[in-house]
Amino acid sequence: MKKYGLLFIAMLFVASTPFIMGEEGQTEDIALLVSDNLADSAVAESIASQYASISIYYIEWGVYDQSVVDAILEQSPTKVIILGGPMAVVTEVEEALSDLDVERIGGMDREETSLMAMQQFTNRYTQRNRVVVANGADEASIALALKSSLNAGCPMVFDDGTGLGASQRSQLEDTGITSIGRAGQGQGHGQDESVDEQSLQQYAQEAMTAAEEALNSLAAGDGDDASTAFTVLHANAIRKLESARNAYEEGNYGRAFGLAHAAQSMAQNALRKGPGENPTMGNLATKAEDWLETVTAMYDEAREEYASAEDPDEDVGALLDSAAEYIASATTCFEAGDYQCTISELALAKADIQRAKSGLGNGNGQGGPSNPGNNVPSETPGNGAPPENPGNGNGGGNKP
16 A cells, blocks of 8 residues: 655544534534644644534635635534634634634644643533643644543643643633643653553554454445545544654654554544444455446546646646655556455545546635635645744644
């Protein structure tokens, strides 16, 4: 299977229902939109563990992606909460969702954003008087804080690695926090939990295994009748797991844990959106053969549409080229009798084809309302370019 870089189609993660009751006794369906960098992802997953009513969508840091917008519009939530500033989740996304009730929670940096999120969501945590603090620029610290938050049922916040300031502590106290724990490498600031590399490696291994098992359950779930959300979640879970494996091989176990945990969540939620109660039942070889034919036909149709376009966009062409590579890889897997690999490669191909067709329909590669023909914001201050200094990106920080 191909190795995938960190710049790829929007990382979309949807947490599952059921819903909570709104103020007037009506069910409340909330969408939480967050960028895909490791710090933002951790805060979102911590919140999701306590709020079954929230559907979480990941979008690539600093990039407009129409597929994420379409998925949220398809859900038609009662409220959309954007976690992070305009560098992390660009304003074009907010504009595209303007027909919905949209609220943004974003501070000047990831430390302030995490504190604002904690203040808004802390009441539903089981351990609402406790918080775990992580160095927002240290991936190992973030990973341990997330694990502590999930295990203890308490919120998590970030500092800059030098300890919480007086203002931060005062705001935590005002929220009712009486116990402050710390995850991360010892900095001499009263941490009560240090990074154990061997334990972190074990956490990463366990998370990757869980993600693989979740993905195996999706093997035969995608197809002609699958929703767009299912297809995107399936493809992005595969990519996330591949990135986790790469990070693990490089010895970056904190990043590997975070990426694998996100992959598992995406796969589990894709399964909930998939067709049928148990899409893995049936002949996987037959499924792989049929789907190989179907996705190839989808590709041929999109390629013909692209060739006939008056002013074809290079980004669309690149997506179709990528899809062709996945189809070729799927064919190789099929001929070798590896039908699980065939399905995975075709999921990636289908996702690229869908994005390409969306680009053809909008006249550009992403369909962005304010930056047609370019899915990366211009390199000017305050845009979506990743900051050189992690943690100062208007709630976004560095990319994952």
